Amino acid sequence: xxxxxxxxxxxxxxxxxxxxxxxxxxxxxxxxxxxxxxxxxxxxxxxxxxxxxxxxxxxxxxxxxxxxxxxxxxxxxxxxxxxxxxxxxxxxxxxxxxxxxxxxxxxxxxxxxxxxxxxxxxxxxxxxxxxxxxxxxxxxxxx
Amino acid sequence: xxxxxxxxxxxxxxxxxxxxxxxxxxxxxxxxxxxxxxxxxxxxxxxxxxxxxxxxxxxxxxxxxxxxxxxxxxxxxxxxxxxxxxxxxxxxxxxxxxxxxxxxxxxxxxxxxxxxxxxxxxxxxxxxxxxxxxxxxxxxxxxxxxxxxxxxxxxxxxxxxxxxxxxxxxxxxxxxxxxxxxxxxxxxxxxxxxxxxxxxxxxxxxxxxxxxxxxxxxxxxxxxxxxxxxxxxxxxxxxxxxxxxxxxxxxxxxxxxxxxxxxxxxxxxxxxxxxxx
Numbered sequence: 001x002x003x004x005x006x007x008x009x010x011x012x013x014x015x016x017x018x019x020x021x022x023x024x025x026x027x028x029x030x031x032x033x034x035x036x037x038x039x040x041x042x043x044x045x046x047x048x049x050x051x052x053x054x055x056x057x058x059x060x061x062x063x064x065x066x067x068x069x070x071x072x073x074x075x076x077x078x079x080x081x082x083x084x085x086x087x088x089x090x091x092x093x094x095x096x097x098x099x100x101x102x103x104x105x106x107x108x109x110x111x112x113x114x115x116x117x118x119x120x121x122x123x124x125x126x127x128x129x130x131x132x133x134x135x136x137x138x139x140x141x142x143x
Numbered sequence: 144x145x146x147x148x149x150x151x152x153x154x155x156x157x158x159x160x161x162x163x164x165x166x167x168x169x170x171x172x173x174x175x176x177x178x179x180x181x182x183x184x185x186x187x188x189x190x191x192x193x194x195x196x197x198x199x200x201x202x203x204x205x206x207x208x209x210x211x212x213x214x215x216x217x218x219x220x221x222x223x224x225x226x227x228x229x230x231x232x233x234x235x236x237x238x239x240x241x242x243x244x245x246x247x248x249x250x251x252x253x254x255x256x257x258x259x260x261x262x263x264x265x266x267x268x269x270x271x272x273x274x275x276x277x278x279x280x281x282x283x284x285x286x287x288x289x290x291x292x293x294x295x296x297x298x299x300x301x302x303x304x305x306x307x308x309x310x311x312x313x314x315x316x317x318x319x320x321x322x323x324x325x326x327x328x329x330x331x332x333x334x335x336x337x338x339x340x341x342x343x344x345x346x347x348x349x350x351x352x353x354x355x356x357x358x359x360x361x362x363x364x365x366x367x368x369x370x371x372x373x374x375x376x377x378x379x380x381x382x383x384x385x386x387x388x389x390x391x392x393x394x395x396x397x398x399x400x401x402x403x404x405x406x407x408x409x410x411x412x413x414x415x416x417x418x419x420x
Contacts, residue, residue: 043406048349048350049350049351049400051373053373054376060174063176067177067235068176068235068254068273069186069235069237070256070274070275071384072381074273074274074275074293074294075272075273075291075292075312077292077332078292078311078312078330078331093272093292123176127175127176127177127179128173128175128179129179131179134179134180135154137180138152139147139149139154143207
């Protein structure tokens with residue numbers, strides 16, 4: 001096998017120096033000289049490659065999996081808790097935007113549990129009648 | 144001229160200037176597990192559909208009609224390798240296709256579980272959002288192109304550019320995959336139990352590729368990654384779901400990730416941001 005470089009760690013470079021789970025809530029995440037210069041964090045605020053730990057599944061997510069006829073989290077494996085403008089948030093691909101977690105909600109102390117929380121909240125939001133897609137569907141559905 | 148309903152709903156009155164909306168979760172949200180407006184189907188209510196005399200549009204409309212009648216399990220017979228069959232299903236459903244599909248089969252789906260007894264042509268599961276697709280034989284090129292989520296499984300071999308531009312989800316190949324697999328991959332996971340062709344993971348920005356066989360060579364900015372215990376547990380679990388195993392054990396698979404040398408956002412985004420501000 002031909003290789004072109006040395007082994008890369010699981011964590012993306014932009015997150016390697018992040019030790020505190022609340023780093024992106026407590027700070028703006030401007031850690032490197034370049035980030036300070038341009039005034040924005042470079043890269044994701046979470047590890048997109050982190051696979052779920054199934055021992056941490058919540059009862060809600062188990063019911064969702066059962067309803068859909070899936071044996072695992074399926075598309076939710078790609079959902080993680082991220083941070084947007086100092087607030088915990090989840091990216092909703094259906095509206096192409098961040099949905100902010102209520103400020104008074106206590107966040108777990110580890111990323112795996114935070115990701116499970118994010119998945120649960122996202123399902124509740126996407127399946128809600130007040131989701132923006134409901135209006136879009138009314139306006140633009142073809143059949 | 145009658146205006147579109149979106150005008151009546153006031154969707155064009157808002158002055159767009161950068162970020163104009165903020166969305167928040169409501170803790171009082173009622174618990175629903177399916178999209179509002181989706182068909183209420185029962186997996187135990189089963190029917191068959193003979194696709195032989197129908198064209199692709201008629202097949203897709205018939206599938207929709209059956210779902211609206213509450214059928215949660217549909218067996219599609221005689222698909223005849225027609226193109227664009229079983230696309231745009233945004234519903235929970237168990238669909239069994241007894242035969243082969245042509246191009247762009249099962250694209251743009253969000254939710255159903257589909258099992259295909261035969262082969263599939265180009266771009267099976269293209270832009271798939273959620274659900275599972277299992278292809279029992281071989282698949283053509285660009286298998287899972289622009290995949291967004293869900294599990295796309297081929298028990299046989301697949302062609303070139305598998306998972307091109309994939310943005311999420313999992314592609315599993317039981318056999319071999321062709322050249323440029325994982326090209327411009329942005330996230331998600333690809334698991335290849337056999338050999339991978341040339342330029343694997345070329346220009347990938349993120350995501351993970353696991354290979355059980357030999358890799359002809361790696362593309363630009365694709366580098367070996369460290370296999371973690373979490374990766375091993377996830378791989379064991381996922382492969383077991385589809386009755387697959389790798390001859391040398393998942394611990395010995397090669398993990399490929401992005402070297403992140405192509406990340407030039409810091410050069411581009413500040414100028415964009417200034418323009419917006």
